[in-house]
Amino acid sequence: MGASEVGNLTATAVKAANAPGRYGDGDGLFLLVGKGGAKSWIVRIQKDGRRRDIGLGSASKVPLKLARERAGEVREQIEVGIDPVAERAKAAGIPTFREAARQVHAEHKASWKNAKHKAQWLSTLESYAFPAFGDRLIAHVDAPAVRDALAAIWLEKPETARRLRQRIRTVIDWAVAKGYRDAALAMPVIDKALPKQRAKVRHHKAVPYADLPAFMGQLRASESMGRLALEAVILTAARSGEVRLATWGELDLDAATWAIPAERMKAGREHIVPLSSQAVALFRRMQVHRREDSDAALVFPGLKRGRPLSDMTLTKAMRDMGRTETPHGFRSTFRDWVAEQTTWPADLAEAALAHVVSDKTVAAYQRGSMLEKRRDLMAAWADYCDGASGGNVVRLAR
CATH class of the missing domain: 1.10.150.130 (Tyrosine recombinase, N-terminal domain)
Structure with a gap:
């Protein structure tokens, strides 16, 4: 039903209205009757070219006279720049x-x-x-x-x-x-409603594995905390943050293992790193730099007591050697070497990198530690870094 003047409805008409629809009283006030017979009041207002319907309550609780009064109050508030819905919501504790x-x-x-x-x-x-x-x-x-x-x-x-x-x-x-x-x-x-984005995959720039033996020789030519930490990143194929935050309590050098706790792992689960003899030797050398006899002490401490090295310290070590790659890129170097120069299975390399595997069958297989197989892999990797080759590890290109 349309509405042109105020007062089109009466209390009797409101009570008698049963057919679903909108019944106008005038000046923007409407009685809404739902399909189930529920009745409610709304007032339609227009301000700055924007039209809004604002609810005034159930017709079973709000009589016609009160609905008209509320409609008038809403129109007055809108006219002076007050949003009645927002005010009502604030009163109800609804946050911005x-x-x-x-x-x-x-x-x-x-x-x-x-x-x-x-x-x-x-x-x-x-x-x-x-x-x-x-x-x-x-x-x-x-x-x-x-x-x-x-x-x-x-x-x-x-x-x-x-x-x-x-x-x-x-x-x-x-x-x-x-x-x-x-x-x-x-x-x-x-x-x-948004335009299609062009996928851009950004990879960390990595040192080619063919350059790695020469790079390791250059890295070991002089000693600094950044270079020592970078060597640990390479030998363990760990993330730079995992190495920088490593503590002595995580290392068992007699068992040649490094247990990185779940809270420091990207996947949120503990990762056991089997240490090659070269990695064990490196960590034993770090004993000289140990500043406190505590399991919580950092293996690679920063300049300030109790503070870890910054990631830029490792990056600077590479820049000082004239390299433009990133420390994190050595994980790609390791992965490329496994794929292109060895016969080790890909899932073993993924386990060494602590990657989460989506394939359920492979993931179930990886739940086993595979520690000894990974130990052999990391030993071969460390030997390659030292310049060794041959054996049954290297797969010659066809």
Whole structure:
């Protein structure tokens, strides 16, 4: 039914209205009757070219006279720039997106082991989401707003944009679980409204394995903490962060093993590294640099007491040798050597690198330690680094 003047409805008419539809009282006030017979009031207002329907309550609890009064109050508030829905939400304790994001960050940061991730998680939202809709109530953050914030950096900063998308979604899902909004965002709809990104795979620049024996000779020509740590990275095929944060309590040099605890592993599970004789000799040499008799003491201490080496210390060691590759790239060097110069199976190399294997059959096989097989592999790798070749390890090119 249409509406042109105030007062089209009567209390009797409201009571008698049973057919699903919209019944106009005038001046934007409507009685809505649902398919199940439920009745409610809304007032339709228009401001700055934007039309909105604002609920005024159930008709079973709000009589016609009160509905008209509430409609008038809403129109007055809108006219002076007050958003009645936002005010109502604030009174109910519904946070803004900014406030919700900070709560999510506070609740989750204890479970994040990476300090850099803790800082970046919130800073990404502060840089790209908060300026767009940070002060909007979490209940009112909609797909168009999120899509526009993502679109601003979607092609220019694709990796950052993908992280932003995930973090916005986490905040929204949290708000749904807390009862601050009725539904999550329709992310598939947002994704379809964004341009297609061109996949760019960035690999760490690696020293070719053919250059490695000569590189090791140059590396060992002089001694510094950065060079010693870099040698450990190469001999163990570990990540530079795992080496820089290694403690004496993790090493068992008599058993020639290094047990990296789960909290320092990317995959979140303990990794046992079998140490070659060259690696054991290197760690024994590090005893000279040991500053305190504690299992928690760092094997490769930084200049400041109790502080680890920075990743740039290892990078600087390479730059001083005239190399442009990265310390992390030695894991690729190791993997390429296994694939192209040996007959060792690929899954053994993946286990040595502590990679998570998606194939369930291979993953089940890897649950066994495979320690002795990996010990043979790492011994062959260390020998290759020293310049040894031949034996039944090297597979000659056809």
